[in-house]
Amino acid sequence: MTVGKSTMKTVGDDISWKAQNNGTIGIHPCASCDVRTRAVCSALSNDELKELALHSRHRAIDAGETVFFEGDPTEAYYVVMDGALKLYKLLADGRRQITGFLFKGDFLGLAYCEDHSFSAEALKDSKLCQLPKGQFEAMADESGALGRRLLSIATSGVACAQEQMLLLGRKTAAERLASFLLWLSSAQGRGGDDSADLISVPMSRADMADYLGLTVETVSRTVTKFKTGKLIRLQAQNGIEICDRGELEAIAAGEAA
């Protein structure tokens, strides 16, 4: 198992300071950031945001590139500005468990941890906003709002993880896939009305398998079964259309016949 240091190009200091001054937000690079209102940053005052922006760096990550490896010392936290990431852990012989996927607006990192307890890799070309560990932690210590926001992120992370434990420990392959598709749908519904019926699946079958605790073959077979049963329809560009949400929900909950 190769666990090396991550190397990556830093887009660097080229944060735009040209954002328009609208009188309330003031001039700072985050003014033009479209995840600002959704991400952790929303817990910061304009002054704090400005301060933090002084130390932040944007990083472009290509698909397949690693942000950091499990065991690496934590040097920074990140906000996903665009793209998608997978988080995973490995066993000595290469068996892999994906512990989560991150999308636009999500926060990456575990507060106050010395070392990363998982690896993070881009599913597709992505943009991250990198926040230096020390700087960010100091700010979290100062700002009650940021601390509370981080707590709420961690808390929902725990709830999510417990749901996934239920899936991994007790659900059948079909139940796992159904749960996954519905989760993906609701994740993509964030921002829009509700959950989308046409979902884009940025991860490979192998990634889905490693997230669901199955093999590629089983995922593929189960997808086919859902397709045959007219629960879903495969679309171009890794799209999946949910045709019978009710039935999928019943399956996901373990209520199916």
Next chain:
Amino acid sequence: MTVGKSTMKTVGDDISWKAQNNGTIGIHPCASCDVRTRAVCSALSNDELKELALHSRHRAIDAGETVFFEGDPTEAYYVVMDGALKLYKLLADGRRQITGFLFKGDFLGLAYCEDHSFSAEALKDSKLCQLPKGQFEAMADESGALGRRLLSIATSGVACAQEQMLLLGRKTAAERLASFLLWLSSAQGRGGDDSADLISVPMSRADMADYLGLTVETVSRTVTKFKTGKLIRLQAQNGIEICDRGELEAIAAGEAA
């Protein structure tokens, strides 16, 4: 699946106010609490502690009794003063996944969540210190130390949960049991030197199975295999002695032959 409201006797207002005044701690009921230095409470000043104690209640929970059910509105947080609890989630047909065990000193509850996302039940007769939700949250909002402590608890909860996902998604029965025994050992080592070789197992085989994503039979068979292989020895009163920690560690990590 019966999911009712939890009912429980409240030991009530009989918190002892007789703790000795040693000049620094001052007179308050927590002075005599032996988990005070380990639990969340350690993040509070004496004044804060005193304030919180005014609203706290001790609850005695019998083995098998439920503290709260998944879906119940969160009305309080708890500190486990003594005993052991299991946290679990259920599927519609009764399949159960235990998502964690709590011991003396552990914190019970997910900060700022409206409803409980899991049920909590005592493994054996236990004592809890109940902290009213509103009171405690207000205090967390005020005190940076408490907020940070809660964040660190939630954060290590996430790391723990991810480790468990790896176990549930990718480990074999033997690897799961080995990981579990070592975890239990290190959990009981807290307070003592390091990890204990003689561990007490307060949960039934069924609980172990539901925690490890296995069946009772498989757990039992695997225990027998370990016993036969001289990796462990069963002791009286649900005790298990670890005889070959190195081999167990190798198995747990997935490095065994």
Next chain:
DNA sequence: CGTCGCATTGACTCTATTCAATCCGGGTGG
């Protein structure tokens, strides 16, 4: 001493894995 609940063991089954072949779409180079 008998009973009850949990744990263990045995025999058989089944779901998901493994191993292997084929398919499909996109990109490349002749």
Next chain:
DNA sequence: CCACCCGGATTGAATAGAGTCAATGCGACG
């Protein structure tokens, strides 16, 4: 333009690891 190639996805056949069903063992307790 089209044949070729490559990686991911799908499908098939055989296998294995854990599950299921059922019987027995064992210790605590009345």
